[in-house]
Amino acid sequence: MKPSAFTYHAPQTLAEALDLIATLDNARVLAGGQSLLPMMNYRVVQPEHLIDLGRIPELSFVEAQDEGLVIGAMTPQRAIERSAMVQKNCPLLIDALFHVGHQQTRNRGTIGGSLCHLDPSAELPVTACALDAVLTAASKTGRRKIAFADFPAGYLTSSLAPNEILLQMEFEKWPQHAGSAFEEYAIRPADFAIVSVAAVVVISEDDIISDARLAAGGIAPVPARLTSVEALLKGERASAALIERAAAAAAALPAEGDEMNPAEYRQELAGHLTQRALARAIERARAGVHA
């Protein structure tokens, strides 16, 4: 189908974009368009104004700063998956991007667009949740930082104000002996995931897990941090038995299901995927320790 009529705006600067979003009614921001344009073609979304951020070069970048990795909201997913800087500083993003859409959509889809769209089956929001990403949003009146935990407001809804635009996100630097992994289950590779799990662990030289972060997609309308499972892991010696206990705890967490994939099925997947993600993250962390 074709989208309903709208007025297209292509600001060349951030200031111009912020002016537009502050003044136009029923406006949507266009990032890579790989979710918004299908929704417009379906007429699920019918904005009167479309503000395309694609002509603002300053929103697309990857930078390693002292505190961590900073990525511009309009950076294409494909650029991130090919970035040596991301591979070095935040390999979990690359693990997650392996599952995101197809090459044809990753060429245009952006990291900021995916975070703002907040599809419950999307990989990047789950990754940002696990990594406690810090987002920076701008409006005409200034900028503010938003912890990812406070970013989702509900299903497909961020907590950005109507006059705000997402600028960038920061991922903190992890110690060398950290390991991470992203696992998901979809009917076919590259389909929408039914459940996904992101894991990060930090392991000391005596194989004790000093820090653990786990997040899951597909069990709730927004990405979920598995804090009770993290608590079970911290301070414990890494072992197959510990991973099994963590997986059982993840499978016992409440989940929301639908006709296709009921809650019990999603819980079972959450358990298996937690097991796989943790095992791989621990293996990678150990490789870092002994490197």
Place this chain on the structure above:
Amino acid sequence: MSTHEITITVNGKTHRREVDSRLHLADFLRQELNLTGTHVGCEHGVCGACTVLIDGATARACLMLAVQADGRRVETVESLAAPDGTLHPIQAALSRHHGLQCGYCTPGVVMTLVELQRDCGEGPLSEAEIRRALSGNLCRCTGYQGMVEAALEVLPGLHTKA
């Protein structure tokens, strides 16, 4: 509704047109430029029939507005065969290996494989990499085996000769 004057280079030729904001690139190519090799399948980014190259990278032409392509370089399936009709090696291999039947998805498949060929770096590509790239193009006829065989035959060979 807004209209915009755009300048797009398609298959090496520069076109200037006035377009409606809501016209997507696939319809622009087919209806404004009569380049009907780019097929429109699902119009929501799932099937990949409308895959074209934008500045050398594949994209769904139904998920890009014509106005977004202003100033960009677009390549479609029409750019591949020689003027005398000699097929591009990827097209010839698909034909040889029965990598198409009804042909509806084929232009998208070909453009995906062209990108893979250009990107394959030190190559050669594994079958898994080829299958992963083709996962973005739905084909209901062939079962993909012929496409994979065509790609396996032609991609690394082309690369080493290039």
